[in-house]
Amino acid sequence: MKLLKKLYGKILYRVARILSGILEGFIQLINMIAQLITNLAKGCFVLVSMGGCLLLLLIAGPLGITILGNPILLTIVFLLILFIMLTPKMVSYLEYIKVTTNDYLMDRSNYFIQGTQCKYKKFREYKAVYKKAEEERKRREAQQRAYEQQKQWEERFKNWHGHQQYHNGQGYYGGQGHQGFGNYSMDFKSQYEKCCDVLGVSYEANKNEIKLAYRKKAKMYHPDMNSSQDTTEMFQKINDAYEFLTEDHIERYKRL
Numbered sequence: 315m316k317l318l319k320k321l322y323g324k325i326l327y328r329v330a331r332i333l334s335g336i337l338e339g340f341i342q343l344i345n346m347i348a349q350l351i352t353n354l355a356k357g358c359f360v361l362v363s364m365g366g367c368l369l370l371l372l373i374a375g376p377l378g379i380t381i382l383g384n385p386i387l388l389t390i391v392f393l394l395i396l397f398i399m400l401t402p403k404m405v406s407y408l409e410y411i412k413v414t415t416n417d418y419l420m421d422r423s424n425y426f427i428q429g430t431q432c433k434y435k436k437f438r439e440y441k442a443v444y445k446k447a448e449e450e451r452k453r454r455e456a457q458q459r460a461y462e463q464q465k466q467w468e469e470r471f472k473n474w475h476g477h478q479q480y481h482n483g484q485g486y487y488g489g490q491g492h493q494g495f496g497n498y499s500m501d502f503k504s505q506y507e508k509c510c511d512v513l514g515v516s517y518e519a520n521k522n523e524i525k526l527a528y529r530k531k532a533k534m535y536h537p538d539m540n541s542s543q544d545t546t547e548m549f550q551k552i553n554d555a556y557e558f559l560t561e562d563h564i565e566r567y568k569r570l
Contacts, residue, residue: 323426330419337412341405348401351394410448414440467566506567509555518568521561528556 418440421432434440510517513527533539535549 319426323423323428326419326423326426330416330423333419334412334416337408337415341408341412344401344404344408348398351398355398410441410444414444417444467562502563502566503570505558506563509558512551512555513559521559521564524556524559524564528552532556 414437417433418437421434424430425432434443507517510519510524513524513531515523515527519527531552532549535545535552537545537549
């Protein structure tokens with residue numbers, strides 16, 4: 315009886331290894347084909363950028379007419395594009411099948427060969443564990459991306475703030491620098507609203523409204539068009555404010 319169990323366990327082990335190898339081969343093949351198609355598409359874009367007229371002549375010529383006029387070739391092109399779009403999902407699904415099936419079969423193999431207890435009784439439990447682990451991995455990756463983005467933003471904010479202190483001393487923007495960046499959200503909100511005040515726009519203004527206000531203010535305070543004493547300083551503040559009010563900062567302010 316023990317010999318039969320061990321034999322059955324070894325069969326399960328071999329099946330697990332073969333199935334895992336086959337699925338891994340499919341994954342590698344799909345990735346390779348997708349990469350090949352992507353490289354081909356990139357080559358076409360290079361042709362467009364380097365010699366768009368040549369590509370246009372090819373499309374408008376016999377070759378292009380043949381492709382566009384042939385339903386089979388058009389279908390092939392469509393399927394290639396669809397294949398690239400679906401590649402991540404296909405790879406993810408095959409990886410899911412590979413891991414869960416391998417874990418299930420290897421657990422059963424160890425049970426029959428060594429007598430160790432299986433982790434779970436049913437196959438769907440292995441699938442649930444895999445899905446939970448994937449969700450946790452994606453959550454950690456999202457947290458890491460958010461952390462990296464926050465660090466990049468804080469660094470840009472510090473650099474921008476140092477730029478203001480360099481140009482303005484401890485004047486209009488300089489007073490913010492001694493708070494040590496302890497609360498970036500409050501510092502950012504205050505800085506953003508002051509920049510909006512400089513340009514004379516509402517705190518909810520979009521990029522186009524900010525751009526129009528900047529042009530108007532820059533023209534009004536341009537040193538060549540305004541001889542007032544504080545023109546140069548105000549013109550610098552206007553430029554700095556516009557530099558700060560980027561698309562990223564507009565979106566960030568909306569999320570506060």
